[in-house]
Amino acid sequence: MSREDVSKALVAKLKEFGYRVFGNGTYGYFTDGKNIGYFEVTYFGYINLSSVHKPNRLTGTGFSVVRDVKIADLNKSMCEDCFAPITNLLMLNLNQ
Numbered sequence: 001m002s003r004e005d006v007s008k009a010l011v012a013k014l015k016e017f018g019y020r021v022f023g024n025g026t027y028g029y030f031t032d033g034k035n036i037g038y039f040e041v042t043y044f045g046y047i048n049l050s051s052v053h054k055p056n057r058l059t060g061t062g063f064s065v066v067r068d069v070k071i072a073d074l075n076k077s078m079c080e081d082c083f084a085p086i087t088n089l090l091m092l093n094l095n096q
Contacts, residue, residue, distance in 0.1 A: 001071070006045045009071050014039070017076045030079065037082030038062060047074060051082045 001009070007026050014021050019030040019037075027040040029052065036052040049066040053059075066078045 001045055003041055003043065003045050006047070006071050007041045010039060010041060010047060010074070013071065013074060014079065017079060019079065032083065035083035037065075037079060042068065045071075047071060049078060049082050051084075 003026055011021050011028075014030045019032055022029045022031075023039075027038070030037050030039060038050040038052050040048050040050075042048060046068040047066070047070070048064065048068065050064050051059075051062045053062060055061045065081045066074075069078065
């Protein structure tokens with residue numbers, strides 16, 4: 001599957017999950033109407049997801065949530081993790 005094919009499949013999957021999708025090509029944003037997530041398709045056709053939030057000293061304007069996942073393995077829970085409050089994600093990382 002080419003990078004462009006993965007991008008098209010990703011946009012379709014995000015819409016299937018109920019998100020509005022903005023962007024074209026291999027990167028963009030998705031939203032549930034309240035929160036925003038960022039996606040990108042790598043050169044090798046893998047998907048990265050990141051949070052998008054108000055800038056702060058600890059994490060800047062966002063942080064990586066999912067890296068190098070295949071389109072077939074992407075699920076809604078991974079997308080929802082992009083919307084989790086920063087404190088929840090920090091606690092998850094500290095407990096690992």
